[in-house]
Every structure is written in structure tokens, then in C-alpha cells.
Amino acid sequence: MGSAPDLQPLAIVAGDGDLPKLLAEECQRSGRDYVLVLFAGFAPDWTGGLPVINAEFEKPARMFKALKAGGFRAVTFAGAMQRPQLRPLKFDWKFLRLAPTLLPAMKSGDDVTLRTITAIFESEGMEVLGAHDVLATLLAPSGVQTVAKLSKADWADIKRGFDIAEAAGRLDVGQGAVVAQGICLAVESIQGTDTMLRFVAETGDAFRLDKNGARGVLCKLPKPGQDWRTDLPSIGPATIRAAAKAGLAGVAVQAGGVLVLGLEQTVAKADELGLFLVGVGRDEAPNDSAGETP
Template sequence: MLALVTGTGALPSVVAARQATPPLICALEGHQPDGLEVELWFRLETIGTLLHRLVERGVTDVCFCGAIQRPGFNPMKLDTRTMPLVPTLAKAVKDGEDAALRAILGLFEKRGMVVHGAHALAPDLLPPQGVLTQTQVRDDTDAQVLSAEQVSVEQGRADEGQSCVVRDGQVIAREDARGTDAMLRGLLDRPVMPMPAANDDPFGAAMDFVGDILDDAADWLSGPVAEARAKPAGGIFFKAPKPRQDHRIDLPTIGPDTARAVIDARLDGMVIASGGVMVLEREEVVRLLDDAGLFLWVR
């Protein structure tokens, strides 16, 4: 029997739909997957009980899929089946996100379950290699990708995000814990400074405010990275797995929302790692990019 341990988004329902027998749906509390009815809810503090229930239900295979925000941890909510696992989990969390994920996989494997990647259960999620859009890559894309790949390696070593944006050979945005969409939105956002209270010297307060704005503008417009970021358009979105990442869990995913965000950011196109990034609603992603004159290169 297959169990899907899910987060939010459309990926869990896509994987479930590809199975001949409906899988058991388990979800982290607060992470409702799109279009699926959850049978078992759990918390990190009760993962021991989840494991026990899966064994009781005869689960032999498990797949982790869907987006998860880093959960909080309340020691007061630990149950008796999870308490013996705390030292293992605590050490893994201390060693970083990837180590924590591997430790969780190990808990399921120790109970005889085989862990599968979402792409193994739904192979069509991995697109073929090549340019999938009618829009072709720009002449400078190879150089941009080389810069992006270097950043991807650095981010992986630091246990950080899986995507970045490169313009004119300069990295102008890096994914952090807030995710890909937040990174792309950040390219459009400019900080708005509130006018300070005038108090007894309204003229002086106003001049201080203008001075702060000019200082920020100077910082924004100085240096090659700032100059590249200040341009209104151009560049590539790049996404790839972290080096040495376990592809059975946390494999990067893009979909129509990512394509729309890249279009809104006025980039030239998207480059994703072949065999390492899943694409939801591929036809819609390609249509959106073609309509906007952007490319999708599976490299």
C-alpha cells in the first residue's frame, strides 16, 4: 500500500491521480493539499504515532510531495511514540535542512517502507531535455547559466534555496526560506519609507527623510549587481536541485504560477536542470511563456 505524505499545492493530487490504487493521504497539520481528502493528519511532534499507524495500515511504500513551510515545534505536544525519536531529529535539525529531511526518510525506512520520489510515481512530471517553447534562447544565455550554476552550488553547500535570477552575469536574486515566488516578487518590490514624525522641526525631519532616500538610491545604483538589478527587464530564472540532494524528497518544482511570476518580472526566460526539476501543467507553462515571448530551456 502506498501513502502520500503531503504538503500544499497541486503536486500531491497529480501523483495520486497517476496511481492505479488510491493512496493513503497523510498531511502535515496546516498543509492542506489541493483537491485531496486527508485521512491522517500529523504534526512533527506526533510523527512517531504516524509511523505506527502506517505500519498498522500495511503501508509498504511512501512518497513525500507538496510544499511545506518549516513547521514549529512544541515540546508540550510530544506524544509517547515520538519522544524516543527526539534525539535523532534534534541532531538532524542542528545539521541543517537536508540532514533533517534525510533523518525523516530514515525513520520510515527503518520501519520497512520504501521511499519513492514523486517523479518516480509520475514520470511525466520530468520534462524532456531541450527548449520546449517556440521562443528560443538568447545568445547570452549560456554565460548567464554558468553564473547561475555557480550560485546554485554555493546555495546548496549553504543548505539554502534552489533557484536564482541572473541578469548581465550578475546574480540579482536568490531564493531563501520564503520560496521562489517571494524571490520573484522581490524583483518588483521597492521599499516604501514612511515619512517620519516632524516633532518640533518639520523642515529638519523632511530633509533627513530626503537624505535617507538619496542614500538608499546611491546604494541601489552603485556596483555591478545593483546596476543589473536596476534595469527594468532581462535575465534568466534558474532552478536546479542542490548538489548531492536526495531526489526522493524536496525535488524542485515549477508550474504556471512560476511562469506568471517570471513574466511579471520581465525576464527573458527560464532554465531548469534536466532530470532535476518537475513541471506541473507543462502545456500551460509553455503556452504562457510562448504568449509572452519567453523561453523554457530544460538543460
Template sequence: MVKRAIIAGTGALPALLLAGSPAHVVSFDDVPPDLPGMARLIPARFEKLGKLFYDLSVAGVREVAFAGAMSRPVLDPGQFDAATAALVPRLTAAMAQGDDALLRDVMALFEERGFAILGAHQIRPDLVAEAGALCGPAPNAVDVARARAVLDALGPLDVGQAAIAAQGQVIGIETLQGTDALLQYVAATAPASGGVLVKRPKPGQDLRVDMPAIGPRTVHLAAEAGLSAIEIAAGAVLLLDRAAVLEACAETGLALWAAA
């Protein structure tokens, strides 16, 4: 019996977790995952969490993993089941505190019902990198230090997981819009001649959910923004298709390093 379920959002990660590791797939109505022909589908609605917990238990699921992008839903109170209606005050309070607080509370709801939460890196350890060079020379140490300092300072405010520095100046910070939007903004407003994108989890972030990630598109957008390197946190940033990421680095000449 399959004992694991993937709470699937959009993007490449759900398919990567399913590769070679059978699991049920929870697909919410408003967030169709890019998994054509998938088996063991458990349909779900955000307004009916009680039914989802029941369906998971009936399917014999004991472990769940959150994978892929998922925006905050617009809820229809008329569709709430009894379990979800009882949770509304708790979830409303969590939403008011930011994404990290909301994710922690959602994970707690699953754990309170006996489900173990797995991180993507626990299912696919090959999706994270050990410290060292993945491609190219070491990034500029001054720019790395500057970007890291900004992330350390903003982490408690639940702002973002990436910053860009060039020639010692911060030229972009990730916010709710994400890393792609950050890189496109820099390309349009302050294209750098060199510079480093630093991507790291927020201090104290639970890496079982919403672990930072980069993919080949990240590399190409970084190159378009004029950057020379990307530094990621070793063991704490997902490479969404390592081979494709390294191929993109080779094509663009962008360096990629993992650091503690």
C-alpha cells in the first residue's frame, strides 16, 4: 500500500518527487498540477479539509509532502465542511502573520491528525547540493556578503529568500512576487555588469515546506539581468532538475556555487 501523498501545486517539483517513488497525489480544484496521466489522484477543495483528512486516512496515507507553487485561495464560506469551518479563526490568524506562519499552521493541522510531514530533500536528497562549486569560479565575496547580510536582516520579517548585489551594492530583493520577478525587475531597471544572486532559506525556516528552489529558468533570467554568479545554501536549496540547471550554467557562462 502506498503510504505517502504529495500535496501538489504547480511547477516541476511534484513530478520530481513522484519519479521512482510512488505516492498518492492531492490535487486542489484551483491548482491543477502538471502531471498528465497520474494515478492515485485524491481531488480536494480548500473549503473541505475535513474530507481531505478522511480521504487520506482511508487511502492509508501516513506521510505527506508539500510540493510546488500554491497561491492563497479565495475561499467560499458556503462550501465549508464542519472541520474547515471550525478552523477558520485559526487559519485567519495565521494568514495575518505571513506565509511562514500560515505554512507552519497548515503543517500542524496535518501533524495533529497523525500525518508525518516530509521535505522534498528527504524524498529526493539528490535535489540539493553539497557545499562547493557546481559550475564556474567562486562568486564575488563582497557581493555575496552584502546579499547575505540583507537576507539575514529581513528574514525575521518574512520578506523573501533571495537578494542580488553587484559591486557591493544591493540592487534587488525578493518579495512576494518571487525570484523570477526579481530577476526580471533587475534586468529592466538595473542590469548589472557582474553581480551575484544569493538564494537561501530564511533564518529558522522549516525546510520541509517552501524550501527555496532554482531551475534552469532562474539561470537564464540571471544571465539576462547581467549577473555572473548564483550562490545557494548547501543542502537547503532545491535544484529543480540538476542536469538542466548545470546545462543552463554552461550555456550562459554563469557560475553556480553552494555554500554553508
């Protein structure tokens, strides 16, 4: 397949979740040449028959050689990826050269790690793109997207949740928080959103002191100063299901700053389960009028 003339061939470094598949499908739709870079034996069933480079964390020289030989000068990182258990006896010469910078970064937060990895790819002459640069419709729209609307108490929880998530993000801890009735039920950390929501499902009821009050909101937004080309927070139908199991009233995300993996499907799931989904501008104070968008 020849690449569309205005689209340079794209390497998709693929992790868990739906995002890598959505990007591959967009490349197919637009006629863009692409390859999936799969690390450490990771091979989801949807990758069968698709162009793939199998890579090892300890051998970056081989990966970069394959990318350059294939004419791939643009790369995007898509999907969750666990920090690897490195095998020092397998380090190639390039990893040994990178180790003094890379290994300390891997002991820091995700943002520091990803900035370091981004710099490594750029030093190899590659352009790093955000997932939203490949598929612009991924970014969350502004306003209430669902049949379910918001109460005055929901808006108050969103404001507090955004403030808490922003504070955690400033320390490179996470990109989300859950707040109900003004109480922080959980803050996202390295374990991720799904684990945080399971924790709220198991423990949250004891802290909702008004049993007829606000049920709570999952709030997600980028870290302050984050490089938006890598690791923007994301939600999808599975997030909505997990929020419902946690007993929450809905999900609030930063408009234009969070990826929605299938907006139509995500809104449909929220409507099915009776949750709201709202995109809020980070510089806008949530409106305290029930049912109105900020």
C-alpha cells in the first residue's frame, strides 16, 4: 500500500487498550503506511496480518535500524505499557549508551520517563506525534454529552476533583481523582484509572455521608506542563462501566485535553447506565447552576 502523499509513514508503539487499534484503523482509512512496534512478546489478537516490528526493550539498536530501513520517520505512542523487568545480560550497545539517562528516568514518574523516551526517539531523527495528531476526533468535546445532566453538587465535586488531579499531576503522580460530596475518595497513581475505580467501588460508600447526596465524579485531565504528544489521559466505554460499578454519577474530563476512545460508543454507554459525561475547559470555573454546562 502506498502512503498518502501528505502523510509520512507512521510507527505506532503499541500498548494495551483500544487506542493503538484505532490509530491503525485510521492509517488504513487514510491510506497512510504504518507499522506496529510490539515490545516483549506483546501481540494482541487484532494485530494478526498487520505490519509489525517485534522489539525488545534491551535492544533499541535493532528497533531503530528496522524503523529506518522501513522509512518510518514519525512515531506515536499509544496504549498503556508496563515498565519492563530489564535483563542486563541482553543490553545492546545502544542501550548501554542510553542507560545513564534512561535508567534514572524509569525510576521517576511517567512524565519524566516519557520525556526521556521522546528525546531518545528525536535524537534518532524521528518526529514524535500525539495520538490526536493522527486522529483529531479523539479529543474530548466541550459540554455535557449525555442525557443525564449535572446537579449543583456535581459541579462542586468537579471543581474539587480537577484541583486535586492537577495537584497530583504537578508532582507527576497521576491524571485523575474521584470526589463525592467534597470528599476525595481516590487519587490516580501508577496503578491507573481502573484500579482507582475498583478501590472506590470497594470502599467509597462509607465516605458518602449523605446517602441521598451526590454520588461522585471521576475527573481526568493532563498533568500541568505535560508533553501532550505522549500519555494524554483517556477514557472509553470501559471507563464508564467502571465508574458505574464504583457508584459514581458521572465522568468529567478536560475538554480538548483528554482522549475519548470512541466518543459515540462512550456516550451511548453512559446513557445506557444513566451517567453523565462532560467536557470542561480547565480555565473555566464549573457553573453552579444544575444541569448547565460551564
